[in-house]
Amino acid sequence: MRIERVTLRHIRMPLVHFFETSFGRTTERDIILVEVAGEGASGWGEVTAGESPFYNEEWTDSAWLILRDYAIPRVLGRDLASAEDVAPLTAHIRGHKMARGGLEAAVWDLAARLAGQPLWKTIGGGARREIPCGVSIGIQNSVDQLLEKIERELAAGYQRIKMKIKPGWDVDVIRQVRARFPAIKLMADANSAYTLDDAARLKQLDEFYLMMIEQPLAHDDIIDHAVLQAKLDTPICLDECIRSAHHAEQAIRLHACGIINIKLGRVGGFREARRVHDVAQAAGVPVWCGGMLESGVGRAHNIALSTLPNFVLPGDVSASKRYWARDIIVPPVETTPQGTIRVSDEPGFGYDLDRDYIRSVTIREESAG
Ligand code: OSB
Ligand code: MG
Numbered sequence: 575m576r577i578e579r580v581t582l583r584h585i586r587m588p589l590v591h592f593f594e595t596s597f598g599r600t601t602e603r604d605i606i607l608v609e610v611a612g613e614g615a616s617g618w619g620e621v622t623a624g625e626s627p628f629y630n631e632e633w634t635d636s637a638w639l640i641l642r643d644y645a646i647p648r649v650l651g652r653d654l655a656s657a658e659d660v661a662p663l664t665a666h667i668r669g670h671k672m673a674r675g676g677l678e679a680a681v682w683d684l685a686a687r688l689a690g691q692p693l694w695k696t697i698g699g700g701a702r703r704e705i706p707c708g709v710s711i712g713i714q715n716s717v718d719q720l721l722e723k724i725e726r727e728l729a730a731g732y733q734r735i736k737m738k739i740k741p742g743w744d745v746d747v748i749r750q751v752r753a754r755f756p757a758i759k760l761m762a763d764a765n766s767a768y769t770l771d772d773a774a775r776l777k778q779l780d781e782f783y784l785m786m787i788e789q790p791l792a793h794d795d796i797i798d799h800a801v802l803q804a805k806l807d808t809p810i811c812l813d814e815c816i817r818s819a820h821h822a823e824q825a826i827r828l829h830a831c832g833i834i835n836i837k838l839g840r841v842g843g844f845r846e847a848r849r850v851h852d853v854a855q856a857a858g859v860p861v862w863c864g865g866m867l868e869s870g871v872g873r874a875h876n877i878a879l880s881t882l883p884n885f886v887l888p889g890d891v892s893a894s895k896r897y898w899a900r901d902i903i904v905p906p907v908e909t910t911p912q913g914t915i916r917v918s919d920e921p922g923f924g925y926d927l928d929r930d931y932i933r934s935v936t937i938r939e940e941s942a943g
Pocket of ligand 1: 669709710763765891892
């Protein structure tokens with residue numbers, strides 16, 4: 575498979591509702607789409623970096639430069655035996671895994687299309703025909719608004735509710751949610767808003783029998799999470815901390831978590847995502863697929879990833895319409911009344927691109943090759 579041309583498109587789309595985490599509020603997404611062309615076909619990937627370097631060190635503009643100046647030159651014109659070859663070719667770049675992962679995922683999609691296969695098959699998935707879905711609900715302007723949103727998502731069939739927390743929007747809010755919805759699968763995501771000094775406060779959350787608490791402590795600190803986990807009954811799920819299979823091994827060995835959130839971009843693409851998956855599976859640690867407010871392209875890649883066998887918990891991959899008035903893929907991602915997404919059997923990532931709409935939201939485009 576020869577990579578003959580790579581095109582970067584920077585698209586900008588407003589979110590249907592703002593999305594607020596402990597590190598800030600997002601109202602509009604700036605997303606890079608990566609198109610790789612070769613052998614008469616095209617594969618597409620999405621860079622999942624945010625607009626600012628607040629979730630991790632990457633942001634849309636840094637990803638553009640990393641791709642243009644470092645990652646793309648290493649794969650352009652190459653004859654690859656498999657999409658497995660992409661990650662090692664860009665491994666000399668420190669960090670910037672979302673930028674590298676967007677390119678890597680595009681090559682996997684190209685490989686699947688050239689093989690006439692659905693992407694889930696090419697990556698070795700296919701353990702399930704429908705993936706179980708949860709939703710991630712951001713910090714709201716009021717508790718009433720949060721309760722109303724949860725009500726709506728449960729009515730739509732979603733299997734678990736994740737709520738974002740931060741100091742000042744945690745114990746009291748979760749208490750009200752639990753009082754109203756005593757039996758739902760509920761979890762909280764702190765996006766690194768706490769330190770070990772808050773251990774007693776986090777311990778109070780045990781009272782609410784959450785499925786897990788996601789990434790309470792620093793984005794790069796596995797050891798503190800191990801200290802905290804020893805004090806909590808609630809399992810810790812690591813997100814930001816796990817950037818590689820090696821990190822997963824270390825976190826599991828230290829008992830820093832009981833569950834891992836796998837994000838394709840955060841770990842640098844499908845090859846490393848599968849390695850994280852395999853490490854967790856071997857240790858009996860369940861995983862689920864996280865999200866980064868993706869457009870349809872990234873959403874479709876997440877669906878393929880979620881068909882690997884150890885993705886046994888409902889993930890954050892949900893319907894397009896929760897984010898976009900109009901998605902860039904056709905049809906948009908939809909859920910069943912049971913809160914699942916049916917996996918497409920079409921070649922590649924399984925949806926059509928709405929090229930006219932993509933053109934209309936593109937604010938910058940550059941090709942090489
Ligand atoms: O920590 O999982 C996170 C969104 C942006 C940045 C970080 C996170 C999230 C989400 C949203 O929780 C998941 C989604 O619905 O895409
Ligand atoms: Mg998270």
